[in-house]
Amino acid sequence: MSPLYGAPGPMTTLLVIAKEPVPGRVKTRLTPPFTPEEAARLAEAALADTLATVAELPARRRxxxxxxxxxxxxxxxxxxxxxxxxxxxxxIAAAFGACDGPALLVGMDTPQLTADLLAPVLAPDAWTGRTAWFGPAADGGFWALGLAAPDPALVRGVPMSTERTGALQRRLLLDAGLVVRDLPVLRDVDTAEDAAEIAARTSGRFAVEHARLRQAVVR
Structure with a gap:
């Protein structure tokens, strides 16, 4: 058995994959009703919330x-x-390729992320055996992917941004002989409807920024 399997939770590398929140390059599906500048501010707020949550978690590397x-x-x-x-x-494959032990990757589209949601991945027995962690997204993608032994081949070739992305990624893990342990389904911030629902369920920077922008629209 590889020495990477069975490593304790605090030895996990936590990866956040993100784009710089530049107007016109992020969250373009929020426009309209938001302007490109407003969409970028929401993207920045979502990223800031995610980074703040991950910063509080025990990890080998962030x-x-x-x-x-x-x-x-x-x-x-x-x-x-x-x-x-x-x-x-x-x-994503290259991000995992930069890790030499258990690693969990999350994106910038789920500002509702909390330490409690990720607690199972950081538990002492989180990486027992040939384990993978999978966080499905409501749109058919995935918001989290964890690998006990990071292997770029376990991601490379999966078609992204489709309704089948999550199912195909999960099937690739199973076909590789991994035990897939599931995290809760979360909704990504893709559309204005997504943003409103997520903001209503959170209290971080994203929720504050969304409320401020919506108030400005009403005015």
Missing amino acids: VLVLQGRPGPWLPDGYEVLPQCAGGLDER
Whole structure:
């Protein structure tokens, strides 16, 4: 058995994959009703909430895998790795390829992320055996992916941003002989409807920014 299997939760590397929140390049499906600048502010708020949550968790490393440049929204305690070229599957694969032990990757689209949601992945028995953790998204994708022994081949080639992405990714893990342990289904911030529902269920920076922008629209 590989020494990577069965490592304790606090030895986990936590990866956040994200884009720099630049107007016109992030959350374009929020426009309209939001302007590109407002959509970028919501994206920044979602990313800031995610990074703040991950910063509070016990981890071997905390890594922001970033397309673009870091800004004042990045808290202390993170390594920053640039995303590689290629599709999202290649970029996720490369992020796992930079890890040498159990690793969990999350995105910037779920500001409702909490420490409690990720607690099972950080438990002492989280990585027993050939384990993978999988967090399905309501739109058919996934919001979290954890691998006891990170292998880029376990992601590379999965078609991203489709209604079948999550199912195909999970099937690839199972076909590789991994025991897949599921996290709760979460909704991504993709549309204005998504943003409103998620903001109503949270109290962080994303919820505050969403309320401020919606109030400005009403005025």
